Amino acid sequence: MKAFWPIYKRELFVFFATPLAWVLVVVFLVVQGMHFFLLVDHFSREVDVASDETPMSAFFGNTVLLYLVLLVLVPPMTMRMFAEERRSGTIESLMSAPVSSAAVVLAKYAAVVTTYVAMWLPTALYLVILGRTGSLDWRTAASAYLGVLLVGAAYLAIGLCASALTQSQFLAMVWTALVLLVFFVLGIGEFVTREGTVMNAICAHVSVWSHMNDFASGMVDSRHVIFYATLIALPLFVSTRAVDAWRWG
Amino acid sequence: MLLRRGRRASLLPARYKALVIRVAHLTKRYGAHLAVDDVSFEVGRGEVVGLLGPNGAGKTTLLRTLAGVLGPTAGEITVAGYDAVRDSFEARRHIGYMPEAAALYVEMRVVEYLRFRAELKRVPRGSRRAYVDEAMARAGVIDVANKCIAHLSKGYRQRVGIADAIVARPPVVILDEPTAGLDPNQIRHARALVRELGRSHTVIVSTHILSEVEACATHVLLLHRGKLVARGPMAALASLRHERGASVDLMVRGEADRAEAAARGIRGVQSASAHGSEDADVITLRVTFAADADAGARASATEDVVTALVASGLGVREVRPAAGSLEEVFAQLTAADPASAAA
Numbered sequence: 001m002k003a004f005w006p007i008y009k010r011e012l013f014v015f016f017a018t019p020l021a022w023v024l025v026v027v028f029l030v031v032q033g034m035h036f037f038l039l040v041d042h043f044s045r046e047v048d049v050a051s052d053e054t055p056m057s058a059f060f061g062n063t064v065l066l067y068l069v070l071l072v073l074v075p076p077m078t079m080r081m082f083a084e085e086r087r088s089g090t091i092e093s094l095m096s097a098p099v100s101s102a103a104v105v106l107a108k109y110a111a112v113v114t115t116y117v118a119m120w121l122p123t124a125l126y127l128v129i130l131g132r133t134g135s136l137d138w139r140t141a142a143s144a145y146l147g148v149l150l151v152g153a154a155y156l157a158i159g160l161c162a163s164a165l166t167q168s169q170f171l172a173m174v175w176t177a178l179v180l181l182v183f184f185v186l187g188i189g190e191f192v193t194r195e196g197t198v199m200n201a202i203c204a205h206v207s208v209w210s211h212m213n214d215f216a217s218g219m220v221d222s223r224h225v226i227f228y229a230t231l232i233a234l235p236l237f238v239s240t241r242a243v244d245a246w247r248w249g
Numbered sequence: 250m251l252l253r254r255g256r257r258a259s260l261l262p263a264r265y266k267a268l269v270i271r272v273a274h275l276t277k278r279y280g281a282h283l284a285v286d287d288v289s290f291e292v293g294r295g296e297v298v299g300l301l302g303p304n305g306a307g308k309t310t311l312l313r314t315l316a317g318v319l320g321p322t323a324g325e326i327t328v329a330g331y332d333a334v335r336d337s338f339e340a341r342r343h344i345g346y347m348p349e350a351a352a353l354y355v356e357m358r359v360v361e362y363l364r365f366r367a368e369l370k371r372v373p374r375g376s377r378r379a380y381v382d383e384a385m386a387r388a389g390v391i392d393v394a395n396k397c398i399a400h401l402s403k404g405y406r407q408r409v410g411i412a413d414a415i416v417a418r419p420p421v422v423i424l425d426e427p428t429a430g431l432d433p434n435q436i437r438h439a440r441a442l443v444r445e446l447g448r449s450h451t452v453i454v455s456t457h458i459l460s461e462v463e464a465c466a467t468h469v470l471l472l473h474r475g476k477l478v479a480r481g482p483m484a485a486l487a488s489l490r491h492e493r494g495a496s497v498d499l500m501v502r503g504e505a506d507r508a509e510a511a512a513r514g515i516r517g518v519q520s521a522s523a524h525g526s527e528d529a530d531v532i533t534l535r536v537t538f539a540a541d542a543d544a545g546a547r548a549s550a551t552e553d554v555v556t557a558l559v560a561s562g563l564g565v566r567e568v569r570p571a572a573g574s575l576e577e578v579f580a581q582l583t584a585a586d587p588a589s590a591a592a
Contacts, residue, residue, distance in 0.1 A: 095318045096341060096346040
């Protein structure tokens with residue numbers, strides 16, 4: 001695992017040395033900023049909100065914007081991680097150094113998750129603004145961010161896995177987007193299937209929508225946490241096996 | 250665990266200490282394609298081994314397996330006493346490998362890249378700077394240390410690749426086609442660098458160009474269609490070519506018939522045949538020595554031929570061994586089976 005640290009540092013360096021990361025960060029922050037502005041504007045007009053909805057629960061849950069943004073952001077973030085190295089041949093010198101497949105996969109994954117966290121970091125300012133103008137439950141905020149982290153980390157793991165399974169960055173991007181889309185569509189299924197059916201149960205279980213609603217209202221459901229932990233661990237395991245497979249192919 | 254590994258290495262018999270790489274019955278298969286077929290050889294400390302073979306002979310696959318990038322389908326590889334499969338980590342620590350076309354992270358600066366590689370290869374933090382500086386100095390990339398690799402010429406990238414291979418001061422350095430795609434000047438530099446590396450490392454360098462091996466190697470491995478067709482010290486291969494081409498070429502001014510007649514009948518000469526050249530009155534006379542003639546007999550036969558030619562009023566302008574270049578030997582060895590000769 002000694003190889004983890006240098007690879008992690010290099011991956012982070014590459015992210016921020018290339019314009020791609022900055023473009024993604026800017027797009028992300030513009031979309032989230034607009035989203036936040038519209039929500040706050042909405043809530044400031046309706047003075048007597050009867051529901052228990054708060055700007056924060058509306059920002060993180062009950063909105064399609066979170067997944068749409070992730071759907072656009074995650075594939076380009078992860079597509080080059082392995083595909084690029086295999087196409088350019090740098091993977092060969094990487095694997096000729098004393099490194100383990102697990103260290104390579106984990107280091108790359110940690111780097112992309114760090115980048116993802118860095119993208120969300122400026123949105124903490126919104127909480128500060130909300131906290132100054134009204135009351136804010138910080139524990140609910142923490143739960144909402146945990147949800148954001150889990151969903152993002154799972155999507156990034158899927159993207160990394162797609163990148164390890166193909167040599168083409170483009171294919172990696174398409175595959176990632178497809179898988180994320182399938183999860184999203186299944187999630188919508190929760191509302192269109194009849195309640196009580198197996199399909200409805202499956203859809204409800206994988207629905208990012210309802211997961212984020214729970215997280216955004218301060219509910220940390222262990223089922224959700226385990227679901228996302230599985231979505232993180234499984235692709236990472238497959239990626240490690242894929243890296244091993246190149247050696248024995 | 251570490252201690253045991255260390256002890257095992259030092260308990261090896263003395264003759265193994267001089268061996269840095271031992272390959273036994275190595276086979277690598279890609280699906281149905283047999284890339285390396287039952288190859289066995291040994292490399293001693295301080296040798297510069299030229300791995301020769303036509304394109305597609307399996308050179309790169311063989312080097313990748315040695316470097317630990319690929320696992321062997323069958324057979325055994327030992328690097329500095331460590332098994333390349335079971336003790337893959339330790340084996341890889343003892344090898345510096347430059348892949349074909351020196352693939353590098355182009356978005357990094359040279360010095361950044363080498364520091365990253367040194368850290369990856371577990372050079373202790375304190376000595377990292379010194380190791381990187383030394384590698385840059387030896388590979389001749391100090392003047393581009395702060396340049397982005399994307400902006401470097403092919404020659405410089407190749408040198409950065411070599412600097413990367415030696416940065417952790419491994420006992421074995423493996424270079425896959427270090428001169429591919431370079432201009433003649435850069436090739437000269439690269440060869441000089443390989444020779445220089447040979448003084449402090451065991452070097453394995455692959456190429457499909459013979460003169461390259463002649464220029465810098467002490468030993469040769471000849472690979473053809475995944476099989477090892479010849480191996481041994483450079484001198485042995487060089488003598489092989491003399492044995493095979495036991496003849497001399499003479500540039501003679503005069504008529505072909507007279508020249509042939511003069512050369513025939515001299516003791517030690519088996520045959521003499523003349524053919525013309527562009528220069529009308531100068532012909533090339535090839536004299537082939539008898540099979541049983543040793544080096545001394547050949548030398549005196551050569552003298553006799555020259556004397557006879559001069560005596561019959563012909564002018565001898567040049568005498569050179571027709572022995573053929575190593576290229577001819579190479580062609581003979583690799584064209585052993587008719588299928589490949591036709592290909």
